[in-house]
Amino acid sequence: MLTIDIEDLGFDSGAHLLVKHALGKIPEGSQILVKGSSAEWAGQLRAWCRMTGHSFAVADEGMLVTKSAGNASAIFSGRSDPGSPDAVLDRPPACLGLAARGAQVEAGSPEFDFRLKEKIEVWSENAADLYAQSVAAQWDPGKSIDWNIAFDLPDEIEDAVSQVMTYLIENENAALVVPARFLGTLHPHFREVQAVLAMQIADEARHIEVFTTRLRMKGREPALSSAGGQASLKTLLDESDFSVAGFLLSVLGEGTFVSLLHFLHEHAPDPVTRQIAKLAARDEARHVAFGMGHLLARLESEPEFRHRLAIAVGERHDVLSTTSGLNTEVFDALILLAAGSLEPAAIASGFAKVQELMRDMHAGRYARLLRLGFGPEEAGRLASLHTRNFM
Amino acid sequence: MTMVMGAVAYAPKVVTIWEGFKEYFRKNGFDFDFVLYSNYERQVEAQFSGEIDIAWNSPLAWVRAEKMAKARGLQVKSVAMRDTDLDLSSVLVARNDSGIGEISSLRGKRIGFGAIDSPPATLIPKDHMRAEGLVSGRDFAAVGFDVLGGKHGDHIGGERDAAQALISGEIDAAWMIDGNYLAFSKEGTIPSGSTRIIGRTGLYDHCNFTTSPDSKMDEVDRFVELLLGMQWEDPEVRPLLELEGLRKWLPGRDSGYALLERAVEDEKFYGENGEILIADYRY
Numbered sequence: 001m002l003t004i005d006i007e008d009l010g011f012d013s014g015a016h017l018l019v020k021h022a023l024g025k026i027p028e029g030s031q032i033l034v035k036g037s038s039a040e041w042a043g044q045l046r047a048w049c050r051m052t053g054h055s056f057a058v059a060d061e062g063m064l065v066t067k068s069a070g071n072a073s074a075i076f077s078g079r080s081d082p083g084s085p086d087a088v089l090d091r092p093p094a095c096l097g098l099a100a101r102g103a104q105v106e107a108g109s110p111e112f113d114f115r116l117k118e119k120i121e122v123w124s125e126n127a128a129d130l131y132a133q134s135v136a137a138q139w140d141p142g143k144s145i146d147w148n149i150a151f152d153l154p155d156e157i158e159d160a161v162s163q164v165m166t167y168l169i170e171n172e173n174a175a176l177v178v179p180a181r182f183l184g185t186l187h188p189h190f191r192e193v194q195a196v197l198a199m200q201i202a203d204e205a206r207h208i209e210v211f212t213t214r215l216r217m218k219g220r221e222p223a224l225s226s227a228g229g230q231a232s233l234k235t236l237l238d239e240s241d242f243s244v245a246g247f248l249l250s251v252l253g254e255g256t257f258v259s260l261l262h263f264l265h266e267h268a269p270d271p272v273t274r275q276i277a278k279l280a281a282r283d284e285a286r287h288v289a290f291g292m293g294h295l296l297a298r299l300e301s302e303p304e305f306r307h308r309l310a311i312a313v314g315e316r317h318d319v320l321s322t323t324s325g326l327n328t329e330v331f332d333a334l335i336l337l338a339a340g341s342l343e344p345a346a347i348a349s350g351f352a353k354v355q356e357l358m359r360d361m362h363a364g365r366y367a368r369l370l371r372l373g374f375g376p377e378e379a380g381r382l383a384s385l386h387t388r389n390f391m
Numbered sequence: 392m393t394m395v396m397g398a399v400a401y402a403p404k405v406v407t408i409w410e411g412f413k414e415y416f417r418k419n420g421f422d423f424d425f426v427l428y429s430n431y432e433r434q435v436e437a438q439f440s441g442e443i444d445i446a447w448n449s450p451l452a453w454v455r456a457e458k459m460a461k462a463r464g465l466q467v468k469s470v471a472m473r474d475t476d477l478d479l480s481s482v483l484v485a486r487n488d489s490g491i492g493e494i495s496s497l498r499g500k501r502i503g504f505g506a507i508d509s510p511p512a513t514l515i516p517k518d519h520m521r522a523e524g525l526v527s528g529r530d531f532a533a534v535g536f537d538v539l540g541g542k543h544g545d546h547i548g549g550e551r552d553a554a555q556a557l558i559s560g561e562i563d564a565a566w567m568i569d570g571n572y573l574a575f576s577k578e579g580t581i582p583s584g585s586t587r588i589i590g591r592t593g594l595y596d597h598c599n600f601t602t603s604p605d606s607k608m609d610e611v612d613r614f615v616e617l618l619l620g621m622q623w624e625d626p627e628v629r630p631l632l633e634l635e636g637l638r639k640w641l642p643g644r645d646s647g648y649a650l651l652e653r654a655v656e657d658e659k660f661y662g663e664n665g666e667i668l669i670a671d672y673r674y
Contacts (some may be wrong), residue, residue, distance in 0.1 A: 009574070011573055012573070040588035042478060043569060043588070043591050044569065044572070046478070046568035047568075047573055051475060068638075107623075108624050109626065
């Protein structure tokens with residue numbers, strides 16, 4: 001039998017810790033022998049046992065404490081290391097709540113109503129890596145962008161920049177709100193996914209900041225926000241399924257946006273816009289990678305889900321069929337940005353570049369759909385059905 | 392028929408506790424309601440006027456109920472208790488720097504007790520001292536830390552006040568339940584290592600569910616069965632158990648009240664028929 005000597009330590013000075021520690025080493029129903037020498041220690045031990053549910057008996061050499069079987073048992077909550085087997089449970093119980101994954105969760109803990117509670121609904125094997133990359137790639141707008149660089153654009157070109165920035169901001173608002181809504185309903189058991197979403201939200205907040213700062217550099221206020229553009233973005237907010245929303249927002253929308261940001265990096269008329277576009281594109285590419293990683297995992301175990309994704313694209317197209325799609329002002333602004341002036345030859349060149357952008361966007365969507373296992377014909381059809389608003 | 396239980400409202404949480412129990416019983420198909428009394432004296436009397444079928448009684452209320460029943464040729468029973476109601480003892484605590492080492496050296500000193508009707512902090516301790524040859528008023532000055540008369544010391548505020556008075560030097564020693572000594576140490580009211588236990592009562596039991604003379608035993612049996620079925624692991628039940636201060640309910644027993652019965656006689660608290668004898672008892 002395990003014997004401990006608490007010596008002259010009293011229960012008014014922490015002796016219970018030694019008893020508790022010893023009881024932690026033995027199974028329920030087993031006994032330990034406790035010895036001590038402080039005045040009245042045995043009576044205090046008896047009181048402690050009564051309050052904690054353990055049994056107490058007097059023995060010749062000391063006091064016997066029998067470990068209670070009534071202690072609440074712990075619930076297995078997976079493991080903290082996502083790489084170990086059984087680390088992430090397929091259906092973590094609601095009572096794991098806010099506990100760290102891997103914690104010994106006491107039975108009787110309250111049930112939390114996290115709507116996203118199944119691994120298949122949210123998991124991506126690359127989440128931990130993408131989070132690490134994201135942390136390493138965070139940039140400080142104050143330091144990473146050369147806001148003091150001197151440039152002056154013709155008024156009509158600066159107006160076009162303001163229009164594009166206005167458009168980018170409302171798109172980034174959608175890209176912030178959609179993961180934020182899911183984040184609040186995600187079971188914290190899926191810690192890596194939680195972290196990726198949190199970083200996406202931070203990325204979008206930073207993008208909104210830099211687009212706003214660029215817009216205001218030359219004293220402009222935001223330009224037109226079109227009804228059709230907002231209608232398109234609203235359909236993203238209305239999507240309640242995490243995987244479908246990720247498909248529409250990240251794989252199709254942000255994927256398309258990466259092409260747009262590359263276009264701005266290459267063709268924008270001023271160095272600040274080019275820098276901003278380059279940094280934002282890098283962030284958006286990670287968002288696309290997470291969306292792809294999640295959908296590949298989901299489709300691998302649930303191939304029929306591909307059909308649901310196809311329907312979602314079609315439905316979104318139908319809902320938006322009565323809207324004008326991309327704001328004409330935005331389309332024209334992109335041509336002007338790439339043209340750099342109102343000279344006919346420059347406009348022709350800008351127009352050609354925007355047409356090339358459209359082809360690029362379509363090719364990117366098509367390639368990602370193929371990777372998700374859609375056949376060439378369906379991939380082509382779905383890629384063309386994607387919203388004319390890009391996002 | 393609805394089984395009606397009496398309980399004493401010694402703190403606001405009592406409403407939360409019994410509303411929770413009511414919900415638990417109703418969910419299990421048992422028709423249950425409760426009535427709250429402001430003091431145990433009226434609650435015990437209600438057990439004999441047919442107002443309530445069962446009472447959540449303090450040990451002193453149990454002793455009175457038993458006396459009243461015996462005097463009337465009736466019977467009351469202790470049918471359920473908390474695991475924490477068994478085998479308590481009270482300790483007499485002195486400051487280490489006071490030079491007081493044992494009960495006999497308290498002659499002429501000021502000793503802190505709880506409420507006038509508290510079995511653990513007044514009645515059993517006074518009886519214990521009487522057995523040691525020390526009588527209140529003659530051999531020592533009893534300082535009462537009286538919180539809420541009629542609550543039979545359920546409110547531990549009196550014991551805490553006594554502990555604080557002991558530490559500040561207003562009194563020379565103080566009585567409290569052994570568990571409260573640990574609790575006051577843990578919360579810092581009693582600084583670690585500053586005090587010592589110089590006396591301890593024998594073991595006694597605390598609260599129990601006491602049947603009324605007219606209780607229907609089949610209802611009582613179902614009530615006890617449901618109580619004993621409450622599981623610490625059950626998230627709906629656990630907060631109630633924590634509030635009421637137990638991990639599990641146990642079948643009742645009446646073997647743990649001998650010390651209190653002797654104290655009630657020695658201190659002339661109740662008469663043979665359960666009538667209140669003690670003067671200055673306000674509830």
